[in-house]
Amino acid sequence: MTESQDNTINANLTPLPDKVGVDGLEDKWRGVWDESGVYKFQGTRDRKAVYSIDTPPPTVSGHLHVGHVFSYTHTDVIARFKRMNGYDVFYPMGWDDNGLPTERRVQNYYGVRVDTSLKYDPNFVPPFEGTDGKKIDAKDQVPISRKNFIELCEKLTAQDEKQFEALWRSLGLSIDWSQTYHTIGEHPQRVAQKAFLRNLARGEAYQKDAPGLWDVTFQTAVAQAELESREYPGFYHKVAFRFEDGTPIYIETTRPELLAACGALIAHPDDERYKQYFGQYVYSPLFHVKVPILAHKAAEMDKGAGIAMCCTFGDVTDVEWWRDLNLPLRSIIQRNGRIVMDTPDWIEDEEGKRIFQETAGKTTFSARKVIVDALRESGDLDGESDAVLQYQIAVTEAAHNVVLLHLLRCMEPMLAQNVRQNFELLYSRREMLPLVSSHRTRIFEAIMAGKPEEAREASHRHLAFIEEILLDRSREESRRERSLRRLEQRKN
Numbered sequence: 001m002t003e004s005q006d007n008t009i010n011a012n013l014t015p016l017p018d019k020v021g022v023d024g025l026e027d028k029w030r031g032v033w034d035e036s037g038v039y040k041f042q043g044t045r046d047r048k049a050v051y052s053i054d055t056p057p058p059t060v061s062g063h064l065h066v067g068h069v070f071s072y073t074h075t076d077v078i079a080r081f082k083r084m085n086g087y088d089v090f091y092p093m094g095w096d097d098n099g100l101p102t103e104r105r106v107q108n109y110y111g112v113r114v115d116t117s118l119k120y121d122p123n124f125v126p127p128f129e130g131t132d133g134k135k136i137d138a139k140d141q142v143p144i145s146r147k148n149f150i151e152l153c154e155k156l157t158a159q160d161e162k163q164f165e166a167l168w169r170s171l172g173l174s175i176d177w178s179q180t181y182h183t184i185g186e187h188p189q190r191v192a193q194k195a196f197l198r199n200l201a202r203g204e205a206y207q208k209d210a211p212g213l214w215d216v217t218f219q220t221a222v223a224q225a226e227l228e229s230r231e232y233p234g235f236y237h238k239v240a241f242r243f244e245d246g247t248p249i250y251i252e253t254t255r256p257e258l259l260a261a262c263g264a265l266i267a268h269p270d271d272e273r274y275k276q277y278f279g280q281y282v283y284s285p286l287f288h289v290k291v292p293i294l295a296h297k298a299a300e301m302d303k304g305a306g307i308a309m310c311c312t313f314g315d316v317t318d319v320e321w322w323r324d325l326n327l328p329l330r331s332i333i334q335r336n337g338r339i340v341m342d343t344p345d346w347i348e349d350e351e352g353k354r355i356f357q358e359t360a361g362k363t364t365f366s367a368r369k370v371i372v373d374a375l376r377e378s379g380d381l382d383g384e385s386d387a388v389l390q391y392q393i394a395v396t397e398a399a400h401n402v403v404l405l406h407l408l409r410c411m412e413p414m415l416a417q418n419v420r421q422n423f424e425l426l427y428s429r430r431e432m433l434p435l436v437s438s439h440r441t442r443i444f445e446a447i448m449a450g451k452p453e454e455a456r457e458a459s460h461r462h463l464a465f466i467e468e469i470l471l472d473r474s475r476e477e478s479r480r481e482r483s484l485r486r487l488e489q490r491k492n
Contacts, residue, residue: 026170039174041090051087053079057094057183059101060160069171076173083174092179095164097157100226103218105160106152111136114219115143124148138217154184209329211312211319216337236304238382239375241265241282241291249282249293250382252304256375257339257368258311260287260347260356261330266321267307269295274307284309285380286371287352296321339367377437389416395447439465 033039043050053075058068079091107113110126127142144152161182168175181188199205213222237256240248251265262284267274277293284291291309298317299308310321312330321327332340339359347353355374359367375381389412396405408415439462446455 026172029172030169034177039089039091039176041092041176041179042088043090045088049086049088050090051079051082052090053092055091055093057096057181058164059096059099060157060164060182072168072173073171076175079174089174090179091175092181093165093168093173093175093177094180095157095161095182097153097182097184099223100215100218100220102153102157103220106149106156107141107218108135109156110152111141112144112149112152113138113141114146114149116146118143118145118148120145120147126152157182157184209331211322211329214335216335219335237372237375238305239285240380240382241284241309242380243280243282248380249277249307250305251307251309253309255311255314255364255368256371257359257364258314258332259284259309259371259375260289260344260352260359261311261313261332262289262291262309263312263322263327263330264291264310264325265293265307266296266299266310266325267293268299268301269297271299271301271306285378286355286374287347288349289346289352294325296325333364338363388419435465 055072055075075091079089083089109128109130111128112126121144124144128136165177165180169177196205213224213227214220215222236252236254238250238252239256239259240250242248249265253259265282267278269275269278274293274295278295280293281290282293283289293307298320299306310318310325310327312318312322312327313333322329328346330344330346332344334340339362341360343353343356343360347356355370358374359370362370372381389408392415393405393408396408439458442458443455443462446452446458
């Protein structure tokens with residue numbers, strides 16, 4: 001502005017735009033900040049004057065979301081605060097290109113999957129170049145070599161990194177963009193390798209067979225941060241482990257297919273139901289493997305029977321028990337999610353070996369059916385007594401015997417307990433199992449064929465057989481008790 005002699009003021013005004021907006025401001029100031037180096041780490045001052053920020057790099061596997069912005073905004077506030085207090089702030093940014101999310105993105109983006117048996121193809125062209133976020137089924141993915149897959153990972157992550165950086169820059173984060181890195185870059189790889197070699201030289205690196213997180217579909221290790229816990233429908237199977245004398249102790253499990261891998265039974269140290277058993281041994285059903293009963297605070301008293309089997313690889317709690325209690329490593333599932341083909345060396349019982357071979361190579365779901373059927377056949381799956389009682393009630397209802405049906409209903413709890421006790425005595429001898437099954441089959445076939453006289457005769461033979469076996473068991477127990485009394489008398 002100028003002032004003339006007649007006190008007139010002249011102003012040169014910049015014309016206002018037709019529409020006021022902030023378009024272009026981000027690019028303008030970003031260029032100013034980069035040119036002036038306002039956020040650049042100088043690295044020339046004493047270590048006490050340096051404030052370093054370790055930034056866990058975001059996974060470059062898709063799109064940034066508001067959660068990223070929220071968390072990194074917190075970090076940026078601290079970085080700016082420290083600069084204002086005179087610190088030389090080291091605030092880099094990196095990109096995490098490793099892990100399952102990157103592999104899945106490459107598979108879905110290019111429509112490929114790794115096959116380590118294939119050779120490298122320098123002229124390979126992927127079948128897709130972006131699939132709009134749609135998941136491509138494994139059967140439709142083109143198998144390629146490991147080296148070809150890595151090249152596609154490097155290509156796609158480089159594109160994603162540019163998008164990530166553009167968004168961070170548009171937010172105005174006070175990052176030193178001259179200090180960027182990515183986890184699959186040559187320099188980070190060399191740093192990690194040198195660090196490992198140093199650990200090895202110090203004796204800090206070791207090899208050990210131990211449980212780990214593994215994706216059976218994509219055939220790759222899974223990081224703890226990538227683990228997503230989901231509930232799925234299931235139910236408990238009440239299974240009997242037995243002491244040396246045949247006395248049962250029941251556990252409830254949703255994973256009976258892992259029975260062959262059981263290394264111990266675990267209960268809470270304060271659980272009054274099992275305190276007396278800690279330190280004792282029982283035998284697993286079907287496989288007859290001797291396992292200890294131990295205490296651990298991670299056991300849940302109000303879950304199932306309050307006592308559970310530890311199978312090393314069952315879940316993260318099994319891993320905790322395996323580590324804390326120094327249990328044997330027992331793995332029966334292959335990398336492909338199927339039961340191993342070879343019978344484990346800890347199964348020495350011949351019948352147990354035979355049953356395990358029936359599950360070899362099967363999926364966990366198919367193996368579960370085999371094990372449950374075998375447990376039902378052996379009498380180690382509690383629930384057989386209930387089935388027998390329900391059978392009796394069903395037959396009585398079909399006969400329209402109201403008086404007998406009323407008696408059965410009134411005496412149901414007592415009858416169930418009696419049947420259960422009889423089964424415990426009966427199934428202490430394995431040779432009885434096929435005989436009991438044969439009797440039941442004849443009764444069922446006669447009923448289904450509409451032959452009441454044959455069904456009645458088969459039922460009578462079955463009851464007489466059960467009575468005879470129980471009497472024999474009773475005589476054996478009596479003889480045993482008399483022998484023990486004589487031994488005690490001789491000692492005294």
